[in-house]
Amino acid sequence: MEAKILKCNKCGFCQEVCPTYSISKNESNVARGRVRLARLVCEGNYKWGSEPEIEEHIKSCLLCKACVTNCPSSVATDKIMMEAREKINAANGFSMFHKAAYRGVFSNRKRFKTVSGLARFYQHSGARWLVQGSGILGIVKKVKRMEDLLPALPKKSFFQQAPDLIRKIDKPKFKVGYYVGCATNGFFSQIAVSAVKVLQHYNCQVYAPEVECCGGPHQSAGDFEEGKRLAKENIDRFVGRDLDYIVIDCATCGSTLKEYAELLKDDKEYSKRAEEISKKIIDINKFVLDKLDVDVRKLGRVSYKVSYHDPCHGVRGLKITKEPRELLKLIPGIEFSEMKQADWCCGGAGSYCFLQDGNSEKILEMKLENFKETGANILATSCPACMMQLGHGLRSRKIKANTLHPIEILERAITT
Secondary structure, three states: OHHHHOOOOOOOHHHHOOHHHHHHOOHHHOHHHHHHHHHHHHOOOOOOOOOHHHHHHHHOOOOOOHHHHHOOOOOOHHHHHHHHHHHHHHHHOOOHHHHHHHHHHHOOHHHHHHHHHHHHHHHHOOHHHHHHHHOHHHOOHHHHHHHHHOOOOOOOOHHHHHHHHOOOOOOOOEEEEEEOOHHHHHOOHHHHHHHHHHHHHOOEEEEOOOOOOOOHHHHHOOOHHHHHHHHHHHHHHHOOOOOOEEEEOOHHHHHHHHOHHHHOOOOOOOHHHHHHHHHHEEEHHHHHHHHOOOOHHHOOOOOEEEEEOOOHHHHHHOOOOHHHHHHHHHOOOEEEOOOOOOOOOOOOOOOHHHHOHHHHHHHHHHHHHHHHHHOOOEEEOOOHHHHHHHHHHHHHOOOOOEEEOHHHHHHHHHHO
16 A cells, blocks of 8 residues: 555646545545545554544545546555555444445345345335335435435346346357346346347347356455455356356446456466456447447437436446447437536445435536536436436436436337
8 A cells, every 4th residue: 555655746636536525625535635644544643443534534535536547646546545444444343334235235145135125125015105104214314315316126136037038049149248236136127138138139149147246345345355255256157158258237347347357366266267257348338339230220219318427437447438429329319418527426436325425415416417418318327326326316306317328228229
C-alpha cells in the first residue's frame, strides 16, 4: 500500500472527476485527501480502525476509478481504499452488514437462492402490500431503503428457466461460457434470457453453469480472503471446458473475473487456471458487435429514444465505451441521445446505495438530471446494480422512462 500512496504528488486533478467531492466539496472526500489519510495511518500517526472519521472517509469512496484514469501519476486510489478497508477489518472485525450480507448471503449460492426467492414471493404474493400498509417502512429507514431499491422482480430466476431455454446447437460458430451473476440471476433474469436467445440465434453453443458470487463486493469491502475463495469456485466451473469465450452481461462481474489472474497470481494451484479464465472474459456488447454477424436488414424496428449510462467497471475496468453505443445504434428505430457525464458513477456502487444512502441519492440526482436533458425514454446500461439504482431513481422521481440492458433491446429487435 505504501508504494501506491507515495505515487500521489497532490496535484488535485482528482477533484475534477470525483462524485463524492462534487457533492461535498470536502478535501477528505477526494482521492488526494483519502490517500493522505491512509498515509497518516501508515506513518504511525494513527492506528487502523481507531479513528471513526478516517474510517468514514475511507468507506465513502465509490471505488469508481474516475480519479485513477484522470491521475497523471496513475495512483491506484481504489486499490489503496480496498487495502485500507482490509486493515480496518483486521483491527475491528467485519461489520454486522458484512457478516450478514456478504459472508452470509452472497458467499453462499444456496442462501442467495433462498433470499432472492423470498424477495420474489414478497412481491408477488401480496406480502408487499401488507408491509407497505403496516407503517413499518416509515419507522425503520433501512427497511424502507431496501424496499425503495428493489426492482420489479421476475417470477422465476434465470437458472429456474435455463433448462427449458438452453439448447444444443449443431455446428456452433462459438462455444460460449456465460457467467450469470447474482443480480442478473435473481433480480434481472430477463437480461440473461435475452442474452441466451441472442447467442443461440447467432449460432453459439451456450454453457451457463450455476456459479458463485464473483467476489467483487467482498473485495470492495476489503475481504480479499473470501474474494479468492469465490474466485477459485468460479474458475472450477469453467476451466477445462473447451470454451472460446466467457461472456458477461454485468460490468462488475466482468471486471472482477478479468482480474482473477492478478488476484491469484501467487497461488501455485490456481494462477494458471485464473489466467486461462481471465483471458476469455468478454463483455456481451463487445462480443456481439465484434464476433457475431449481425445482419441489420434482418432486425425488426424498435422505437425507443435511448441514452446510455457507462458502468464504472465497464468504462474504467473492462474499457468498454463505444461497443454498447454502436450496438444500440445498429438497431432500426433507435434514436440515440448521449447524456452529459455519461461515465460518472450513478451512486449505486454495489451496497454503497444502501450503506451510504445520503451520498448515493445526491450522486444519483446529478445523473438523472443529465438523463432528463436527453429526452430519452430508455436509460440503457450494462450493469444490474446500476439498473437497480437507476430504476429506483426513475420511479422515485416519477420520470417516465425505463432501464434496459442493450442485449434486451437487441433481442426485441430480433424477435419483432
